[in-house]
Amino acid sequence: MDSNSCPQSGLCKSLSLKVCIGCSSFMVDRSVLAENCEYFRALFQSGMRESLQDEIQLRCVGVLGFLILLQVLDGERPVLNSDEIVEAIECTAFLQAPALTKHLINIINSENCLLMYHTAATFGVWTLSHSSALFIRDLYPDLQGDVHTLPQTLVDYIKSLQPSSYMAVCSHSPSSELLPDPQRTVCYLDETSKDWKVLTHLPANTSTTMAGVAVLDNKLYIMGGVHDVSKKVVESGFCYCPAANTWSSISGPQQLRYNFPLIGHEGCLYALGGESNMKSLSSVERFRMSEGSWSFVASLPCPAASVVTAVTMNRIFICLWRGQGATDIHEYIPEQDQWQLVSTLVRQHSYGLCMVAHKDNLYVMRNGPCEDFLQCVMDRYNLSSSQWTAMSGQYGNSKSSLFTAVVRGDSVFTLSRQATTEFTVEEQAWRLKRQMKGFGRTGSIYTFLMRLPKTRASDMGTSVDKIHNQVLRDDRPCPRLTLQCSDHL
Template sequence: MRPGSAARVQVWVGGQLFEAEQSLLVEHCGFFRGLFRSGMREARAAEVRLGALSAAGFRATLRVLRGERPALADGEALLQAVECAAFLQAPALARFLRRSLTSRNCALLCDAAAAFGLRDLFHCAALLVRDGPRALAAELLTPEARAYVAALRPSSYVALSTHTPAPGFLEDASRTMCYLDEEAGAWRTLAALPLEASTLLAGVATLGNKLYIVGGVRGASKEVVERGFCYDPERGTWREFPSPHQPRYDVALAGFDDCLYAIGGELCRSPVSSVERYDPAAGRWSFVADLPQPAAGVPCAQACGRLFVCLWRPADTTAVLEYEAQTDAWQPVAELRRPQSYGHCMVAHHDSLYVVRNGPSDDFLHCAIDRLNLVTGQWTALPGQFVNSKGALFTAVVRGDVVYTVNRVVTVLYTIEGGTWRLLREKAGFPRPGSLQTFLLRLPPGLLGPVAVTTPER
C-alpha cells in the first residue's frame, strides 16, 4: 500500500470478490466496525468472507454507502438489500430503503423489515400500508405486521383557510382548522388557531405528525407575524417556536429529514433568495444555501427521499431544482418551456413530480399538469384538462396513490394510475372562503369534531 493511500479490504460475497475502502465500511457498518476493531485474527486478514449475503445485495450496499442511488426495482433486490442492512448493521442503507418506500413496495418491505428487525423501516412501511387501500394490508404475510398496521391511525386530509389576527372577542370561523371525515363526506372542525397566528401568506408544513406555521402577515402594510406556531394533534395543543432569522412572508415551508426548511419568500414586497433550516431538537434556525434566484411562493415537493423546488424563469421556463444537504447546494434537475400563468403547485408520487398550473394561457377555469419522471428526466403532459370547479388543484396533497384536491364547491379525489390522474370520487367542498393550505395529519382515535358550517365571503 502506498504511503497516504486509503486502506482497502477485499470481501467475498456469494462467490464474487468486492474491494472497498476499509474506512467506508467501518464508518457505515456496525459489523465491519466490530470486526476491524476487535483485535481478532480475522481483523488482520487480507480477505473477509460473508457467506450469508447475496452478491447483488452487497453491491447495492456499497453503492449506497458511496452516495449513489441504485434502482432496486424488483422484490428480490429489495429483500437482498434489507438482509444486508440488518446483517451489516448499516443505518445508511436502512435510511435509503425508507426513502425508497412506495405504495408498490411498502407491503413487501413491511414484512421483510419485521422479519429482519429493522424497526424504523418497518414502522415507515406500515404507515404507508395503513394509508393505502385495504387490499394492501391484506398482502402482508406476517401476523406481527398485520396487527401493527391495524393498530395505526390513517392520515386525515386537513385544511386551513386564510386568516389574519383579530381581536379575541370577535367570533371568526375562519380561525379554525378542519379535517375531512371521509365516511360522512363532511368537513369537521379540528381546532382553533391561536389568536396571534396568521395563515395569510404563511408557510405551512408538517413534520413528525406536527403542524408548523411560519410567517404570515397582518394588515394592509403586510406586517410580518414574527412568532411561529406548532400544533400537536396528539395533545390538541399549540405552542410557539422561534421564527427564522430573516422575517419573511409568502414563504415555502417544507418538513424534510427531521428539519423544517423556510425557502424564499418576500420582505417589504421584494422576493428573497435566502433559505433557513430549523432543527426542532436543538430549537435553532440556521442559514443554508440560497436559492439561485429570489422567489416567493415557491412550490416544493418530496420524492424518493429528496427535496425539490420549482422556480419560474424568464422566457416561460419552469426549472426544477433539488436541495442536496450533504453538499449544501441547489442542483438543477430539469427545465420545461411552458407559458406561465397564475397559480401553481407541485406534488410527488413515486419517482415522479407533477407541476400544476392554470392553462392553457390565462384560462383560470382549467389546470394543466406536467409530469417529470426523475429516473428518465423526461417531461410528459397529462392528457385532458382538470377543471378548477371540480377541485382547486393548487392545494393538491397525495396520500398513497390518491390525490386530494379541494375548493369551496367540492373536494375531488383522483387516483394516479400509470402516471395519469383518474377521477375517483367527489365529496363536500371546504366551507370557508379564501385561499387554502392543505396537508395530512394522523389524528387521535375517536375524534369527531363538529361539522364545519359554511361562512360567508368577507
C-alpha cells in the same frame, strides 16, 4: 525496493479491505465501511484477528445485497425489483447499515410495500417495517385483500396504526381579543362521513395569511404570516401537537419574511425565499429541531416568493417560474448545501403553478394560456429517466382545487369550496376516484397530511359548515375564545 516494504504501499493496503462473498470479491475503503455499517465498526474495534486482516469472508450476506449497499454508499439511488429488495433487507439487517435502510424506506411504494413490510419484520429491520406498515395503513382499503395474506400479527399491527388524514387551514390574520374569529380553525376530512370537521382552533396571535405551513414528525408548524394589509410580519412561530392537543411557540426565522413555503424534512424546517418589505428574497433558513435555532443555508438560485415545492424519495424539489414560458426545477442537496438544476419545462401559462410528487415523478400543474386560463393542465417529469410527459386530459374549472393537491399513497386529494376530490394516479392520467364535501371556505387554503390519535379523530365531531352557519345566524359579538398557546380544546 520491494513494494510490500514500501511505507506508502503498506499504508494504502491498510486503508482498504477485500470483502469476499462466495466467489466474488470487492475492494472497499475501511473507513467507509466503519462509518456506515455497525457490523464493520464493531469488527474493526474488537481487537480480534479478523480486525487486522486485509481480507474478510462474509457468509450471511448475498452478493446482490452487498452490491446494492455499495451503490447506496456511493450516492446512487437504485430502483430495486423484488429479489433485490429481499437481498438488500437481508444485507442491512446483518451489516446494520442505516444508509441502506433509509434508501429502502425512501423507495416504498404500493407495489413493494407488502414485501418490504413482511421481509423487514422477518429480518428485524424495525424502522423499515414500521415505515412500510404506515404506508400500507394509508392504502388499506385498496390493499385489504392482499394484506390479509400476511401473518395475523403483522395485520394486527397495521390495524393498530392511524391513517394519514387530509387536513386544511384557511388564510387568517391574528384575531382581535375583543372579537375573535371562530372560523380560525384547523380542519380534517372525516372520510367516513365525507365531511370536514374541526380539529383545533388557531391561537389568537397566529397568522396563516402569507405564512409558511409545514408538517414535521407529525406536528404542524406555522411560521411568519402577516398581521394585516400593512404586511407586518408575525415574529413568532407556532407548533401544534395532535397527540397532546396543544399549541406551543417556536422562534421564527432570523429574516422576517412572508409569502414563503415552509418544508419539514429530516428533523429540520426550511424557510425558502418569500418577501420582506415587498421585496423578494433568495435567502433560505434551516431550523434544526435538535439544536433549536435557525441558520442560513444556500440561497435560492434567484429571489422568489410563493416558491412551489415538493418532496419525494426523501429529496427536496422546487419550481421557479422565470418567464417566457420557462419553469426551472431545482433540487436541494442538504449534504452539499447546494441547489442543482434538474430540468426546465417550457410551457405557456397565464398564472398559477403547483407541483406534487408521486414515486419518482414530479407533476407540475398550471392553468392554461390566456385564452383558456380556467383549464388546469399537467406535465410529468420522471426523475429516473429524466423525461417530460404531457399528461392526457384537462381538469375542467378545477384550477383552485388542483393547486392545493396533496398525495397520499397512490391517491391525490384536491380541494375547492364545491368538492373534495380524490384522484388515483395512473401512468398517463389522474383518474377520478370519488368526491366528497367541499371545504366551504373562501380565501387561500393550505392542505397537508397528519396522523390523528384515535381518540381525537373520534371525539372531534364539529362540522365546518355548522360553525360557519352559526356565525352567519349570530349577529352578536362572537364569544371570546379561551384557547391560548398551550391550552387543550
